Amino acid sequence: MAVNYRTMDCSPERVFAVLADGWLYPGWVVGASRMRNVDKAWPAEGSVIHHSVGAWPALIDDTTSVLEWDPPRHALLKARGWPIGEAHVAIDVRTRGHGCVVRITEDAVAGPGRYVPGILRDAAIRVRNEETLRRLAYLAEGGAGQS
Numbered sequence: 001m002a003v004n005y006r007t008m009d010c011s012p013e014r015v016f017a018v019l020a021d022g023w024l025y026p027g028w029v030v031g032a033s034r035m036r037n038v039d040k041a042w043p044a045e046g047s048v049i050h051h052s053v054g055a056w057p058a059l060i061d062d063t064t065s066v067l068e069w070d071p072p073r074h075a076l077l078k079a080r081g082w083p084i085g086e087a088h089v090a091i092d093v094r095t096r097g098h099g100c101v102v103r104i105t106e107d108a109v110a111g112p113g114r115y116v117p118g119i120l121r122d123a124a125i126r127v128r129n130e131e132t133l134r135r136l137a138y139l140a141e142g143g144a145g146q147s
Contacts, residue, residue: 001107002125006133010141012072012093012100017145018136019075019091022049024144025064028135030128031081033059043069053081078109085111087125102136104129 008015018024022038034052041047043066052059060082067088068076077089090105106125108114113121139145 001105002122002129003103003105004126004129004133005101005103006137007096007099007101008137008140009099010137012095014140014143014146015091015093015100015102015136016071016075018139019043019145020071021145024139025049025051027144028132028139029079030132030135036061042066043075045069081113082111085109085113087113102133104133 018028020043022042023035026032026034029051031053032051033054033056035049036052037050039047039049042049045066045068048063048065050061050063052061054060062080062082064077064079066075067078068074072093074093075091077091079087079089081087085108087106087108090103092103092105094101094103106129108116108121116124
């Protein structure tokens with residue numbers, strides 16, 4: 001299981017404001033290239049966002065769903081990226097000083113990606129999620145998702 005941390009200069013509520021705006025998903029998730037639809041109930045448990053992965057013209061349409069939603073502390077998502085498979089992505093946020101620390105934990109749970117040796121899979125996910133957290137920080141610290 002790959003685990004990444006990042007200290008952010010914003011409140012946990014700001015991080016969750018970005019997560020709660022499904023239309024911002026490709027702005028912080030590495031690999032997501034566009035949004036097609038966001039359930040009106042997003043980010044309620046069981047709700048789904050419809051996104052595409054890849055670069056045109058080789059786009060794959062898929063979804064991400066909410067398994068657990070406890071703002072501003074915890075979210076658990078099921079990200080689909082077939083033909084690679086599915087992953088569970090946990091995002092946990094804790095206040096630290098005047099900001100917060102965000103931890104993202106991810107691992108493959110279905111599909112061919114699950115059979116990649118753990119040491120290789122974790123290394124690739126950690127590199128990807130380092131950039132994912134960088135992008136999330138830019139959005140949250142900049143006030144994206146605020147009404």
